[in-house]
Amino acid sequence: MDHATRYGPLGLRVIGAYKVVKALLLIVVGCEILHLLKNDVADGLERWILVLRLDPDNRYVHGLISRLAGIDRQLLKQIGFGTFFYALLDGVEGVGLWLRRPWAEYLTVIATASLLPLEGYEIYRKLSAARIAVLLFNLAIVSYLIYRLREDRPSAAARWHATAPLPAPDSSH
Numbered sequence: 021m022d023h024a025t026r027y028g029p030l031g032l033r034v035i036g037a038y039k040v041v042k043a044l045l046l047i048v049v050g051c052e053i054l055h056l057l058k059n060d061v062a063d064g065l066e067r068w069i070l071v072l073r074l075d076p077d078n079r080y081v082h083g084l085i086s087r088l089a090g091i092d093r094q095l096l097k098q099i100g101f102g103t104f105f106y107a108l109l110d111g112v113e114g115v116g117l118w119l120r121r122p123w124a125e126y127l128t129v130i131a132t133a134s135l136l137p138l139e140g141y142e143i144y145r146k147l148s149a150a151r152i153a154v155l156l157f158n159l160a161i162v163s164y165l166i167y168r169l170r171e172d173r174p175s176a177a178a179r180w181h182a183t184a185p186l187p188a189p190d191s192s193h
Contacts, residue, residue, distance in 0.1 A: 031164050032117045035128065039114030046107035053100035057093060122172070129165045132158050 056064040091099075109131055116124025139155045 029168070031168070032120060032125075035161055035164070036114045036117030036124075039110045039117065039128070041114075043107045043109075043111035043114060046103050046110065050100050050103035050107060053096060053103060057096055057100070122169075125165050125169055129162055129169070132165075133162050136162070 052064070052068070113124055113128045113131065117128060136155065136158060139151065139158065143151045143155060
């Protein structure tokens with residue numbers, strides 16, 4: 021058995037691994053968001069700024085702290101649970117792709133494609149290289165999976181031949 025047959029196409033494994041890693045990171049982010057609910061949001065953000073070794077005097081960091089410190093606790097809770105939901109979705113997609121389940125390819129196409137308009141809007145709202153890179157990466161994932169699904173799907177003729185009744189045996193012999 022060759023490597024591709026045993027482990028599946030490299031593209032599926034890469035996308036699956038990416039989705040699982042993203043799910044794990046989202047779980048960490050979700051836990052931190054819910055942890056912020058128990059403490060002062062500004063103190064929690066300042067702690068993370070120190071952990072990440074960001075410059076606390078940076079005007080962007082100050083802007084981030086002031087914006088996030090003013091978030092309503094109910095909204096913060098909703099963002100935290102939304103993060104966990106998105107982590108679950110990414111985890112299911114990733115494990116399903118890694119295990120070469122066809123439903124995972126369909127789920128990933130639907131879930132990823134459904135976010136493309138939002139990503140396009142975000143680029144329109146504020147152009148940045150990172151946003152364009154995310155959009156292009158997600159477009160590549162959707163395109164690759166659609167290509168795979170089309171290639172793996174048997175043609176209509178092949179499906180008909182597979183389900184067509186066999187001719188009756190000739191009883192004249």
